[in-house]
Amino acid sequence: MSTAPLDASAVAQYLIDHPQFFEEHAGLLGEVKLSSPLMGRAVSLQERQMEVMRDKYRALELRLSELSRRAEENAGIANRFHAWTQALLVSRGGAAMAGDLVEGLRVHFSVPQVTLRLWNVKPEHGAEAFTRDVSDDVRIFANSLRAPYCGPNNDFEAVRWLPEADTIRSTVMLPLGAPGQSFGLLVLGSPDPARFTVAMATDFLVHIAATATTALQPLRA
Known part of the structure; x- marks a missing residue:
């Protein structure tokens, strides 16, 4: 009487069931x-x-x-974020807050170029540099962002606000304000195409946007 060949899975199961083998x-x-x-x-x-x-x-x-x-x-990154927020705490406030916020990001995070634009500000701030060249298209774009944009510079209008816009290869754009109700846009740029990528984590960028929103809130109309 012939014996059926052993099935490999049956042998494996036997060894599992009999660890003392x-x-x-x-x-x-x-x-x-x-x-x-x-x-x-x-x-x-x-x-x-x-x-x-x-x-x-x-x-x-x-x-x-x-x-x-x-x-x-x-x-x-947490240490740099802490240093940046400390700089905001000693700012003179008012229109100076916008400049201190931008300069703090540039210095503490070593970002080559940073700029900021606000709209719907109080009348006394209407002539400040951070209110210039804000088109309806930029406002619509800012309102459309539900998260920070990180990636290549696809000839964005907002990137042209940077002093050396023609050298920018990668960028971060942070909408300021509630989703769909932005009152500003924070733009970071670098000539290094690998500095800001679509694959990078955005947790700290979200915190930066939230902190900037709070710091600049007093400038709103």
């Missing part, structure tokens, strides 16, 4: 030979298990290293 047949650990992709030869089950564990350990080390790097980057 290799304890009762310890000699098999050295006799069973497996192909090693690392050594290019047959190795024992014990050696192969060690290879697998080493691979997992290396993967965990790389993951931990990446998490540590990101934690350091976030800590650095």
Whole structure:
């Protein structure tokens, strides 16, 4: 009477259901030979298990290293954000707040170019530089943003506000105010196309926009 060949999944399930199998047949650990992709030869089950564990350990080390790097980057950004907010606290306020806010971003975050435009401001601020050249298209664009824009400069009208707009390759644009009810636009630019990308995290940018909105609120009509 012939015996049906063992199914691989049945063997695997048997070993799972009987974890003591290799304890009762310890000699098999050295006799069973497996192909090693690392050594290019047959190795024992014990050696192969060690290879697998080493691979997992290396993967965990790389993951931990990446998490540590990101934690350091976030800590650095948090420190710069703290320094920027401290600068806002000692600002003289009024129209000076707009200039201090822009300069603080440029200095503390090492952004090559930063500018700001506001609309619907109080009459006494109507002649300030930060109210100039704001078209209806820019207002519509700002109101359409539901999150910070990060990425290449696609010849945006707002980017032309920057003093060296023709050199800008990547940009961040932050709408100020409630979604769909913006009263300003904060523009950051860099000649480095990799400085601001669509893949970058925007958590701190959202905080910057919220802080700037609060700081500039007194200028609104």
